[in-house]
Amino acid sequence: MATCPECNAVIEEKLVVRKERLLIAEGKDDEQFFNAMLRQLGLDEIQVLGIGGKTRLEGQLKALKLDPAWRQVSSIGIVRDADDDPDAAFRSVCSALKGAKLPVPSKALAPMVGPPTVQVMIIPSLRKEGALEDLCLESSADDPAMPCVEQYFECLAERGAPGPKERSLSKAKTRVFLTSKEDPTLPLGIAAQKGYWPLDSSVFDEVRRFIASI
Amino acid sequence: MARKLIAYEKRQKKGEAPAVREKSASYKNDADTVQKLLRYKRFEVQNFRCIKKLAISPLEQVNLIAGMNNVGKTTLLEALFLHIGETNPELALRVNNWRGLGPEIESPWRQLFWQFNDKSPIKLTATTMLGKECSLTITTKLAESKVVEEILPKKGTEFVKSSGVNIVFDYVNEDGKSRKVMGTPFLIGQGNIVRFELRMSPPSLPTRVTGIFLNSGLKSVLDEDVNRFSQLRIKQRDKLLLDAMQLIEPRLERLEILSPQGTTLIYGYLKDYQEPVPMPLLGDGARRLASLILAICTAQGGVVLVDEIENGIHHSILKGMWNAVAESASLFNTQIFATTHSQECLVAAHEAFLERDQYRFRLHRLDRLNGEIAAATYDQESLEGALSIPLEVRG
Numbered sequence: 025m026a027t028c029p030e031c032n033a034v035i036e037e038k039l040v041v042r043k044e045r046l047l048i049a050e051g052k053d054d055e056q057f058f059n060a061m062l063r064q065l066g067l068d069e070i071q072v073l074g075i076g077g078k079t080r081l082e083g084q085l086k087a088l089k090l091d092p093a094w095r096q097v098s099s100i101g102i103v104r105d106a107d108d109d110p111d112a113a114f115r116s117v118c119s120a121l122k123g124a125k126l127p128v129p130s131k132a133l134a135p136m137v138g139p140p141t142v143q144v145m146i147i148p149s150l151r152k153e154g155a156l157e158d159l160c161l162e163s164s165a166d167d168p169a170m171p172c173v174e175q176y177f178e179c180l181a182e183r184g185a186p187g188p189k190e191r192s193l194s195k196a197k198t199r200v201f202l203t204s205k206e207d208p209t210l211p212l213g214i215a216a217q218k219g220y221w222p223l224d225s226s227v228f229d230e231v232r233r234f235i236a237s238i
Numbered sequence: 239m240a241r242k243l244i245a246y247e248k249r250q251k252k253g254e255a256p257a258v259r260e261k262s263a264s265y266k267n268d269a270d271t272v273q274k275l276l277r278y279k280r281f282e283v284q285n286f287r288c289i290k291k292l293a294i295s296p297l298e299q300v301n302l303i304a305g306m307n308n309v310g311k312t313t314l315l316e317a318l319f320l321h322i323g324e325t326n327p328e329l330a331l332r333v334n335n336w337r338g339l340g341p342e343i344e345s346p347w348r349q350l351f352w353q354f355n356d357k358s359p360i361k362l363t364a365t366t367m368l369g370k371e372c373s374l375t376i377t378t379k380l381a382e383s384k385v386v387e388e389i390l391p392k393k394g395t396e397f398v399k400s401s402g403v404n405i406v407f408d409y410v411n412e413d414g415k416s417r418k419v420m421g422t423p424f425l426i427g428q429g430n431i432v433r434f435e436l437r438m439s440p441p442s443l444p445t446r447v448t449g450i451f452l453n454s455g456l457k458s459v460l461d462e463d464v465n466r467f468s469q470l471r472i473k474q475r476d477k478l479l480l481d482a483m484q485l486i487e488p489r490l491e492r493l494e495i496l497s498p499q500g501t502t503l504i505y506g507y508l509k510d511y512q513e514p515v516p517m518p519l520l521g522d523g524a525r526r527l528a529s530l531i532l533a534i535c536t537a538q539g540g541v542v543l544v545d546e547i548e549n550g551i552h553h554s555i556l557k558g559m560w561n562a563v564a565e566s567a568s569l570f571n572t573q574i575f576a577t578t579h580s581q582e583c584l585v586a587a588h589e590a591f592l593e594r595d596q597y598r599f600r601l602h603r604l605d606r607l608n609g610e611i612a613a614a615t616y617d618q619e620s621l622e623g624a625l626s627i628p629l630e631v632r633g
Contacts, residue, residue: 038630075627083623090614091629092605 041093043071045238046100050077054103054156056213057221061235064223070238078104081117085124099141100126101238105155106146108191117144133234145234157194160212161201163225169204173197276573277447277541278318280365285352287313294613295365298600299567300560300574302547302587305604305633310611311577314604315451315543318575321362321374322449322541324409326442327421330376331434336453341434346423347378347405356403370412379404381422399425417443448540450533454549460503460517463525464495466532467504471495475535475569482531482562485555486524504528522550527559531566538570547576548583556586564594581632588621603633 047062047070049055055074062070075084081102088094102121104113114132121128121144127136132150135143148154148162164170177197180187188196198212205220215221280295289310303311316333323329330350331341339349348354360376381402405421419442426433470476476493483506484490492507496514505514506524517525526549533542551559567574578584584601591599601616616624616631624631 039627040630073627077626080623080626083619083621084627085623086620087616087624087627087629087631090603090616090620090624092607092614092633095607 039073039075041071041073041088041091041097043069044096044098045070046097047072047235047238048081048100048102049074050103050105050156051075053211053213056211057156057160057216058103058235060213060216060221061223061228061231063217065232065235067235070235078116082120082123085120085126089124089126097140099135099138099238100143101234102142102144103156103234104144104146106148106150106153107155108153110146110150110153113146114144114150133230135237143234143237145231147231149230154194157198157212159227159231160216160221161194161197163222163227164201167201167204169201172204173201176200276367276571277322277539278364278573279367279369281314281318281321282361282363283314283317284361284363285355285358286317286360286362287350287352289313289317289611290352292604292611292613294602294615296600296615297573299572299598300564300587300591301576301600301602302584303575303577303602303604304579304584304631306606309604309606309633311604312454312545315545315575315577317362318541319449319451319543320376320407321364321372322447323445324374324411324443325407325417325419326445327405327407327419327438328436328442330405330421331436336451341423345403347403350376366412368412371410372412373410375408375410377406377408379406379420398427448537449543450537450540451543452529452533452545454546463517463529463532464502464504466536467493467495467528470532470535473535478535478562478566478569479528479531482527482559482566483520483524485558485562486527486552487520490520523552523555526550527555527562530559531562534563534566534572534574535570537572539572541573541575542567544574544576546578548578548580551583553582553586556580556583557590560587560590561593564590564598568598579632584631585625588618588625592618601631603631605633 047058049058049072052074055072058072062068062072073088077084088097102117104117106113118128121142126140127138127142129136129142129144132144132146135141147156148158152158161170177187177193177200202208202210202212202215202220205215205218207218210218210220212221216223276297276299278297280293280297282291282293283289284291287310288308292310292314294314303314305311319333320326320329330347334341334346334349337349342348348356350356351360352358356378361373362376363371363373365371381400381404400422404423406418407421408416408418410416420439421436422439424435424437426435467476467479470479480490480493483493487506487508489509489511490506491509494505494507494514495502496505497503504517506517506520507514517528530542530544530547533544548556563574566572587599588601591597597618599618601621603614603616605612605614621631
């Protein structure tokens with residue numbers, strides 16, 4: 025978001041589709057993360073669009089198809105958090121693709137030839153509940169701060185503090201973990217750009233393969 | 239209602255039903271009926287001004303057209319206007335006049351044709367909500383003689399000259415019946431005054447539906463507004479206009495037609511004012527909005543075309559304006575085509591229609607792609623998607 029220099033009002037910056045290969049992620053934070061991953065892989069021919077909200081994906085895909093730049097798009101990858109049901113997450117993405125009259129893959133990580141070619145990745149995987157935060161925490165399991173993070177939540181439980189709900193635990197742990205870094209204020213995506221997550225970890229192997237195949 | 243509609247169509251075929259359904263259309267219409275009564279479901283333009291070929295569909299009750307400069311937004315409105323007129327070549331002069339193009343006696347029609355090539359006919363084809371096609375083909379034809387030897391009975395007439403190029407409007411209606419009208423332009427000299435005149439053969443028939451074009455200028459024709467307000471008063475629907483005007487002028491309590499000094503105008507009674515205030519003094523925005531609402535109510539069962547609809551309207555009023563447009567269009571079965579360059583205007587339209595029972599709104603963006611103009615049409619879901627990303631939808 026930019027601000028007007030005269031009135032300080034927020035100016036909404038419009039997204040411009042510039043590349044043939046698109047990676048559609050869930051929100052701006054994920055967009056920053058995947059941009060860091062692309063830099064790490066040395067891939068600059070893929071554009072990350074941090075747009076894919078869970079409920080609006082179909083409308084957003086329809087809108088993208090109406091954009092004049094859409095005709096240059098040859099391949100898209102969609103990354104979606106598994107949350108508490110990886111199968112439901114995959115089905116939800118497929119339903120949005122079908123509604124937008126785009127090719128629908130039969131399974132995750134399997135490309136459906138287009139144009140555009142479409143593939144879907146569920147994070148952390150189609151066999152596991154969770155989200156991008158779970159992968160990041162797993163990649164940093166050996167970080168010296170991680171035991172302190174675990175202890176913090178154990179301490180909360182021992183003292184009867186309400187603490188985060190189970191479904192938000194990895195998001196909470198991510199925030200706490202990132203406060204251990206030099207700049208303690210960064211969200212997950214910018215933290216990736218700062219090198220706070222080890223993007224070369226084998227935990228991200230599947231993500232790297234997916235991105236490279238778009 | 240469907241049975242009534244069929245009966246009406248049969249009567250219309252026999253020439254018994256009125257062209258504009260002033261009496262037969264009830265004010266309260268169910269959504270299905272409104273869909274059937276609306277004029278256009280699809281519209282295609284060929285070889286007209288900057289448009290070689292363009293199809294736009296599906297059309298809704300209210301259609302907002304966005305796009306870059308010189309991509310054909312106003313041209314599309316002009317094409318619709320000519321099509322509504324069916325066999326009225328005079329409208330071709332009128333749309334040129336609105337563009338500031340005076341009649342050129344040697345080639346008065348070239349400016350209508352794509353790349354000024356009047357050898358390729360203009361074809362405007364509509365598909366109605368009932369799925370029937372009606373098309374207008376516009377061609378030029380060399381006159382039999384360029385200089386007309388004519389002795390005129392008019393006093394003082396010195397010469398009459400034809401341009402040598404006539405224009406032919408060939409309209410094929412929903413039932414496949416064709417009617418042709420040829421317009422022959424003449425220059426008539428009277429003393430120092432040279433007058434341009436278009437003579438029709440056979441004479442144009444009155445149009446079956448009303449079409450009103452509001453161009454982008456802020457100045458409306460006050461006489462027309464007075465006439466339209468009178469009609470609205472007769473129908474006892476003038477509160478619609480008052481409600482709309484109160485968006486801009488909350489102190490407004492009542493509207494009346496008065497002629498205190500010979501000139502008849504709409505006057506507004508403002509709270510705490512000793513005297514009523516003539517419409518022109520209520521501001522450009524109020525005048526523009528009044529003209530818009532009056533046009534929609536007057537064109538019952540027809541079409542209103544509005545160039546740069548947001549002109550003169552403050553951004554905070556836009557959603558209210560769209561509410562008023564939606565309400566009056568729905569009540570009077572009027573179909574609206576408007577152009578805009580404004581993000582605030584299109585977002586306000588989207589938000590206003592989201593709050594209604596039915597989302598009778600489409601945004602059509604015109605783009606120039608590989609030298610040709612194409613339309614992208616956003617429905618509720620795709621427009622919401624585009625605004626949430628946010629993607630540029632104005633072109």
